[in-house]
Amino acid sequence: MKVHIDEIKCTGHGRCAKYAPNVFTLNDEDGYNADRGKTIDVPADEEANARLGVKSCPERAITIID
Amino acid sequence: MNDVSSSTPVDPETTPEALVERFGRDLINDFDLDDPNFNERFDETLNFMVRKCPVVHSKVGRGYYLINTQDDVRAAAQNWQTFSSAKGYMPNRPDGLPYLMPEESDPPMHTRWRRVLNPHLSPKVCAGLDHPVRNDVNALIDTFIDRGECEFITEFGALLPGWAFFKNVLGVPVDDLAMLVNGVEEGTFAADLDERARHFAEVFGYLEKHLKWRTTQPPRGDLIDTILAGVTYDDGTEAPWEHKVSILVDLTFGGIATTTFVMGSAIHHLATHPEQRQLLIDDPSLIENAVEEYARFFPPVVALGRTATKDVEVSGTKIAEGEFVMLAYACASRDPRHMEEPEKIDVRRQGIPHSTFGVGPHRCIGSNLARVELRATLEEWLKRIPDFRLKEGTKPTYITGYLRSMRTLQLEW
Numbered sequence: 001m002k003v004h005i006d007e008i009k010c011t012g013h014g015r016c017a018k019y020a021p022n023v024f025t026l027n028d029e030d031g032y033n034a035d036r037g038k039t040i041d042v043p044a045d046e047e048a049n050a051r052l053g054v055k056s057c058p059e060r061a062i063t064i065i066d
Numbered sequence: 067m068n069d070v071s072s073s074t075p076v077d078p079e080t081t082p083e084a085l086v087e088r089f090g091r092d093l094i095n096d097f098d099l100d101d102p103n104f105n106e107r108f109d110e111t112l113n114f115m116v117r118k119c120p121v122v123h124s125k126v127g128r129g130y131y132l133i134n135t136q137d138d139v140r141a142a143a144q145n146w147q148t149f150s151s152a153k154g155y156m157p158n159r160p161d162g163l164p165y166l167m168p169e170e171s172d173p174p175m176h177t178r179w180r181r182v183l184n185p186h187l188s189p190k191v192c193a194g195l196d197h198p199v200r201n202d203v204n205a206l207i208d209t210f211i212d213r214g215e216c217e218f219i220t221e222f223g224a225l226l227p228g229w230a231f232f233k234n235v236l237g238v239p240v241d242d243l244a245m246l247v248n249g250v251e252e253g254t255f256a257a258d259l260d261e262r263a264r265h266f267a268e269v270f271g272y273l274e275k276h277l278k279w280r281t282t283q284p285p286r287g288d289l290i291d292t293i294l295a296g297v298t299y300d301d302g303t304e305a306p307w308e309h310k311v312s313i314l315v316d317l318t319f320g321g322i323a324t325t326t327f328v329m330g331s332a333i334h335h336l337a338t339h340p341e342q343r344q345l346l347i348d349d350p351s352l353i354e355n356a357v358e359e360y361a362r363f364f365p366p367v368v369a370l371g372r373t374a375t376k377d378v379e380v381s382g383t384k385i386a387e388g389e390f391v392m393l394a395y396a397c398a399s400r401d402p403r404h405m406e407e408p409e410k411i412d413v414r415r416q417g418i419p420h421s422t423f424g425v426g427p428h429r430c431i432g433s434n435l436a437r438v439e440l441r442a443t444l445e446e447w448l449k450r451i452p453d454f455r456l457k458e459g460t461k462p463t464y465i466t467g468y469l470r471s472m473r474t475l476q477l478e479w
């Protein structure tokens with residue numbers, strides 16, 4: 001599974017990293033998703049966490065690419 | 067134009083007669099945020115509107131719409147080109163009140179400010195405030211624990227957010243906090259609109275004086291210095307002094323009353339649900355998620371406004387250019403299309419898609435700090451006062467408009 005984090009929609013709620021800290025990291029400086037605008041790989045054993053992170057993003061900024 | 071009902075399918079529960087009978091007024095065509103019925107039956111009204119009334123209209127003053135479903139709120143909040151913040155967030159804004167940066171501005175001006183302000187309230191910085199905030203929580207509890215009772219709002223809830231923000235972030239003395247808390251509260255809820263303006267002016271005056279004083283002091287490299295350094299707008303002009311003052315005012319408005327409401331509501335819920343209290347005492351690791359669920363369910367920001375920059379249609383309702391449109395974050399956080407049993411509080415709920423801290427570029431800049439305050443409060447309170455209840459014969463009192471506030475909460479243990 002891969003996920004894409006929308007560069008513009010992400011406004012730094014930080015929810016993704018709460019549920020899936022091993023997938024999503026926040027930029028130390030401003031607290032936005034550090035991979036804004038990128039597509040990243042999700043390890044198989046992190047998929048469930050990643051899905052919760054995706055669900056809890058109030059911006060729907062993260063899309064799952066199966 | 068204003069007849070919203072004509073565009074929604076007929077449902078016996080949403081006819082004007084049924085609405086008047088149930089809510090005391092035709093919610094769909096004649097909504098009023100300041101109606102005492104809304105305050106009294108807050109949960110019921112939110113739950114009803116998010117299910118049955120995607121868009122409602124108010125005839126109060128210059129009039130406004132309320133957008134209620136999560137998908138519509140998110141789409142509008144993210145589409146700042148069509149739903150602009152530059153004409154303010156308050157419905158029927160008092161004349162002459164200066165606009166507040168960054169809240170009452172649009173990108174790219176808004177982006178300039180957020181870029182320099184965000185680092186001062188990032189998750190990392192706020193995690194570092196956990197310790198001083200916890201000390202404050204305990205210092206406040208010390209003032210009343212031996213008495214076996216307290217009035218939670220004045221003795222704790224209205225103080226902690228002000229201490230957390232003024233002492234730890236702004237370095238402002240907390241002596242004048244009571245005046246500021248009262249100014250923000252009355253400026254939001256006073257029945258008379260001129261009186262609201264007078265209270266806001268008092269808060270403006272106080273904070274401007276403080277900012278001016280800081281220009282005479284050596285720099286500390288803090289948030290205030292960042293505000294004083296200012297930003298350059300895209301047209302090459304420097305942000306004027308009034309914008310700098312308004313940043314400080316906006317942060318103060320945002321930073322004090324809102325967090326008090328979530329805190330008070332969570333403590334009230336725990337006072338009246340011993341089994342929930344026990345759940346969190348037995349497994350404190352649930353508290354972080356509980357904070358999220360309480361923030362979802364007890365929204366201090368009911369709705370904030372935008373101005374339509376062109377004719378648009380939202381869930382079948384036509385909205386004309388220039389109309390004032392409120393994003394009902396409180397309704398969006400209870401949308402059954404996005405979560406199960408949204409009318410229930412469930413601290414074990416996983417992946418809570420709420421909009422209590424707003425959506426879009428104006429996402430609450432203080433959300434990370436508010437979370438630290440709420441978590442520290444619940445953790446320390448439950449450690450020190452694990453068994454507490456509502457004082458016999460009392461119940462909390464509330465006031466509601468575009469914000470919701472708890473006025474009193476009497477506890478005993």
Ligand code: HEM
Binds near residue numbers: 151317320370
């Ligand atoms: C539980 C507590 C809080 C809640 C529920 C809350 C809610 C919100 C919401 C819904 C918005 C979005 C405004 C919009 O869409 O126009 C917002 C913005 C804002 N909040 Fe908060 N807030 C809280 C705490 C704080 C704190 C602690 C601070 C300051 C330290 C703060 C400062 C602000 C500021 C300055 C904005 C404007 C941001 C912008 O326009 O870019 N808030 N808040």
Ligand code: SF4
Binds near residue numbers: 005015016031057
């Ligand atoms: S939850 Fe969404 S908006 Fe927040 S940091 Fe993660 S991706 Fe960005």
